[in-house]
Amino acid sequence: MESVGDKVISRAQITGTFTDSTVIPDRYVRSDEARDGVVVGDDESYELPVVDMARLLDPESSEAEVAKPGSACRDWGFFQLTNHGVDETIVQDMKDNTVQFFGLPLEKKKAVAIQAGGLEGFGHHYSRASCEKLDWAESLILVTEHKEQRNIRFWPADPSTFRDALDKYSMEMSDLTSRLMPFMASDLGVEQETLVGTFQGKKQSVAFHYYPQCRHPEKVIGITPHHDGLALTLLLHVDDTPGLQVRKNGTWYPVKPLPGALVINVGDILQILTNGTYKSVEHRVLPDVEKGRATVVMFQHACVAGMVKPLPELGEAAYRAIEKVEYIKGNFRALAEGTWFVDSLKINHGT
Ligand SMILES: O=C(O)CCC(=O)C(=O)O
Numbered sequence: 001m002e003s004v005g006d007k008v009i010s011r012a013q014i015t016g017t018f019t020d021s022t023v024i025p026d027r028y029v030r031s032d033e034a035r036d037g038v039v040v041g042d043d044e045s046y047e048l049p050v051v052d053m054a055r056l057l058d059p060e061s062s063e064a065e066v067a068k069p070g071s072a073c074r075d076w077g078f079f080q081l082t083n084h085g086v087d088e089t090i091v092q093d094m095k096d097n098t099v100q101f102f103g104l105p106l107e108k109k110k111a112v113a114i115q116a117g118g119l120e121g122f123g124h125h126y127s128r129a130s131c132e133k134l135d136w137a138e139s140l141i142l143v144t145e146h147k148e149q150r151n152i153r154f155w156p157a158d159p160s161t162f163r164d165a166l167d168k169y170s171m172e173m174s175d176l177t178s179r180l181m182p183f184m185a186s187d188l189g190v191e192q193e194t195l196v197g198t199f200q201g202k203k204q205s206v207a208f209h210y211y212p213q214c215r216h217p218e219k220v221i222g223i224t225p226h227h228d229g230l231a232l233t234l235l236l237h238v239d240d241t242p243g244l245q246v247r248k249n250g251t252w253y254p255v256k257p258l259p260g261a262l263v264i265n266v267g268d269i270l271q272i273l274t275n276g277t278y279k280s281v282e283h284r285v286l287p288d289v290e291k292g293r294a295t296v297v298m299f300q301h302a303c304v305a306g307m308v309k310p311l312p313e314l315g316e317a318a319y320r321a322i323e324k325v326e327y328i329k330g331n332f333r334a335l336a337e338g339t340w341f342v343d344s345l346k347i348n349h350g351t
């Protein structure tokens with residue numbers, strides 16, 4: 001059987017093979033549903049929602065801005081957040097360390113390679129067991145909260161500033177989540193403490209991705225279409241290369257990264273907590289023909305007294321309650337099979 005270690009591919013190998021050759025190794029070539037679907041045309045104008053945090057917080061403008069995060073979460077499940085107030089030095093340090101890490105030779109990155117059966121570390125994480133194809137990406141996944149759950153041996157020691165940068169960045173993302181939740185609570189009509197409480201002190205994990213440039217982007221996929229299984233995702237573009245696409249009513253919409261913004265999206269747990277009011281939407285990444293692309297993706301967990309279930313304030317439950325641990329297991333199982341776990345939790349109330 002192929003070991004996890006065999007799946008670690010160096011950026012040098014990938015770009016070396018593909019910038020000079022017209023042939024893409026079979027294990028990356030995707031002809032499956034991953035590449036299906038219509039992408040919105042270049043001539044069609046569309047706007048993904050943008051929320052300005054400074055306007056939200058300013059009493060003069062907050063009334064006009066306050067409807068935006070809620071409607072973005074209901075209609076798109078995604079928005080870009082500008083003026084988020086996260087310390088710029090901390091963001092820049094995280095970006096610099098990400099670039100430096102992915103720029104290391106493969107042998108060095110292997111110091112933190114994922115182990116057989118493990119979840120954390122460097123390698124190919126997102127490809128499906130059921131399809132045996134690889135995504136055009138190398139990734140590093142780590143648990144950042146709770147602190148005692150950190151597996152420091154998977155936190156890169158090279159570059160030497162990486163761990164400190166991530167420690168600080170992780171805290172900033174938890175704080176930002178706590179600042180955002182009250183706006184969502186008032187949109188939903190639930191007590192602020194109720195929603196904030198489902199996130200506060202819960203787990204957090206991070207995925208760093210690098211998508212090398214690809215001469216034949218039409219043949220491969222950066223990340224297979226998926227829904228995010230946790231509660232809230234906060235994505236930082238390390239560069240200005242586009243690639244992320246969000247699906248709405250069957251059409252794929254490319255996200256055009258705004259300078260300095262974070263991309264926020266609703267994960268499955270938040271869809272369940274909000275009893276389906278907020279949408280966890282499918283998204284994917286396509287590589288760029290000219291440039292590599294790196295992202296830092298923070299996943300915030302949430303639960304109600306150890307359970308994943310709709311907030312009782314939001315009416316008759318549309319999803320069955322499940323223990324968080326069981327939820328995580330089910331989510332991984334479904335991801336490997338290419339199904340969506342949330343579907344199996346839906347309650348059919350009949351008519
Ligand atoms: O890198 C991106 O743009 C998206 C990553 C993503 O969807 C994920 O890590 O779940």
Ligand SMILES: [Fe+2]
Pocket residue numbers: 226227228283
């Ligand atoms: Fe995702």
